[in-house]
Amino acid sequence: MLKINNVSKTYLKNQKEALKNINLNITKGEFTALLGQNGAGKTTLINILAGNVKKTHGEVKIGGYDLEKQELETKKIIGIVPQEISYDPAFTVEELLKKQSGYFGLKNNNEYIDELLESLALKDKKKAYGRELSGGMKRRLLIVKALVHKPEILILDEPTAGVDIELRHTMYEFLRKLHKSGMTIILTTHYIEEAEKLCKRVIVINNGSIIADEPKDKLLKDFSKEIKVEIDFDWEVNIADFEFLSEYHPKIKDKRKVSLKIDKNDLTKILEMIMQKNMKFVDLNIEKQKLEDVYLQLIRR
Ligand SMILES: Nc1ncnc2c1ncn2[C@@H]1O[C@H](COP(=O)(O)OP(=O)(O)OP(=O)(O)O)[C@@H](O)[C@H]1O
Known part of the structure; x- marks a missing residue:
């Protein structure tokens, strides 16, 4: 589903080698945690997958398509929930989601959008402007936005940062439901118990390199x-x-x-x-x- 071969990234501006020869193979239906300290390289990797950052070396295949040569096809397969708020706050929630659907040529997906908003406790905010949402609501809206085109892979970059405990649990339930329905999920988080609760596989990035990639249970057993x-x-x-x-x-x-x-x-x-x-x-x-x-x-x- 997602193949990353020998991917490296050096930022030109500061010559920072943010990723060093990363190799990853994620198969359909996996729920994977991507862990690492601040500056480890997680967002760089996600930004490469999102097409926002150009890799320096290597090859990325998403659903069999080449990330750079078949960009449009790869964009349909993945949904990315970025760390930073990435929408125009002058639009209402409904308008934003319609605009997002438009990028993928989708018109009659109102029912599906309502379903998503309902699942993430945002239905009553449909007519609210992006700028009127609380921090936690904005984060949940980013998840809905990433899902409007029904991607096969969902990649979340710290989706629960700043979200209160109760709503975090609403998100967990939602992610579990998505995973059960067959979605491949990659979750970056600083809340390790979140990874422990939700994920089956754990990848740890440190200083641009993968230092662990194991089923969670095996990792716990080996270290226990x-x-x-x-x-x-x-x-x-x-x-x-x-x-x-x-x-x-x-x-x-x-x-x-x-x-x-x-x-x-x-x-x-x-x-x-x-x-x-x-x-x-x-x-x-x-x-x-x-x-x-x-x-x-x-x-x-
Ligand atoms: N646009 C950029 N230009 C130059 N250097 C960058 C850029 N973006 C990231 N870096 C550097 O690359 C390294 C990896 O950063 P990255 O944002 O990928 O880490 P991260 O694991 O996502 O960290 P965090 O958990 O803090 O989000 C860091 O040293 C960072 O300073």
Whole structure:
């Protein structure tokens, strides 16, 4: 569905190499997160796909069409939700969406537009001017705008930045529904829990290069060897009591708890060591790795 081969981008103005030899293959129906720190190169990649930035090297194929040689065809296949507000605020929502439909030669899609506005809680704003919308409404309007021509791939560049939690959840539901209906989705976000909740595949860009590209579950599994364990005792514990576990960095919490960082394969051994010392524990809590922890480990490597 989307093939990116050896794509590089150096901005002429400052000679910044924003993308270094990127290779990606996204198949139909995938829901992929594109993560990376500020300045990693995510927007550059999205802008290349949108046709707003020219790549320096490489090849991009969208639905089998070449991005530069068959621009019109590729534009029909993708819908892009940009990071920046990208419409004329002097038009009403309805006018903006009609204008957008016009670019694709679509005329009788009012019903579909109403459906989209309804799904994103914007139906009562049809007659409002773009400039009259709140920040969150503007972001949702960008999603509707990207979808009027029923693209097969939806690419969202930080769609939930500045959107309140409740509306963020409305967006999540909407994106899930789109994904279920077969849409291929690429989501750039700074909210890692968002990627964890929605996406199946995670791509991490760092300094213009892809440093991870894995199914989310595999990434979490590979990085989840080290776990944090909290053990509760029914008596007040002392750090000196745990010297025999010093290699696991014991820390006392709330007087009756000790927390340890361990390799999960060592858990049984450690519990046995504690029992051999006749230290009776009453509870045990294991904290699993979150995608955020994995992400931080990856970009710090
Ligand atoms: N038009 C431009 N001219 C020159 N340099 C640019 C231009 N756009 C981006 N850059 C540089 O390219 C690098 C990648 O920027 P990009 O906007 O792609 O990052 P990003 O991952 O989208 O960051 P963010 O999360 O902050 O949006 C940065 O060093 C940035 O300063």
